[in-house]
Amino acid sequence: MKVGERNRVEADPSQEILFDVDGQVATITFNRPEAMNAMTWNMYDRLVVYCDELDRNDDIRVAILKGAGDRAFVSGTDISQFQAFTDPQHAIDYERRTGEVTGRLERVRKPTIAMIHGVCVGGGASIALACDFRYADPALRFGIPIARTIGNCLSLKGYSRLVDFVGPAKTKELIMLAKLLNADEALSLGVVTETVPAEELEGRVREVAERLTTLAPLTLAATKESIRRIQAARAPDSEEGEDLILSCYMSDDFRGAVKAFVAKEKYVWTGR
DSSP states (O other): OOTTOOOOOTTOGGGSEEEEEETTEEEEEEOOGGGTTOBOHHHHHHHHHHHHHHHHOTTOOEEEEEESSSSEEEOOBOGGGGGGOOSHHHHHHHHHHHHHHHHHHHHOSSOEEEEEOSEEETHHHHHHHTSSEEEEOTTOEEEOOTTTTTOOOOOHHHHHHHHHHHHHHHHHHHHHTTOOBOHHHHHHHTSSSEEOOHHHHHHHHHHHHHHHHTSOHHHHHHHHHHHHHHHHHTSOOTTTTHHHHHHHHTSHHHHHHHHHHHTTOOOOOOOO
């Protein structure tokens, strides 16, 4: 699909994530509402392409990221894809690739706004945290409930980003207790910029985007990059923690939990 193309074809992978431009504002839409916008490998790859387009096109001043429908921003990575993980390198490559994607989103020079309806979990939470601003409706459920779902773990950089937002104690609560934040909790922790009634959310996000188009682009870009560099300077290297990734992804628990999740069955953890 060419950037800006809007023809929607059912079950066409090129339509799983859309890129539209209206004036100086671009919108990236995660477009799998039937799967609560769960990310496919294609969607991760296309997100990087669209980040490149945001930086290439000087006419674009702001980007809005949103999920199709009103149930979810992004409900994480499509778990059915993990059934193909049979080799340790698959796990390392996955965490490295998703880290590269969120890192690329963080490095976009233009301001980015996540417009969040409802569920924002797993990989969706990571994508939202990589944006500069997050506006959510009262139905927000935000977290990374992997201790309850498939028993994997984050990369050290993924944990580092979450610690930057909520601190180590809340990070442990979110991950180890599989806690989902509601809108009020997320607002009080600074995870979201503002909560807005669902029917007003799109208008409010557009209002913020239009304001950003009137402000000094170089100041905005320099501020974004300065903060990113400060956070990157204290973040661990990509290779650190690979032993922890393998301890989860190559476990019997991970394989069993993925199979159970896809079959919509309950899995009993064994610790193996």
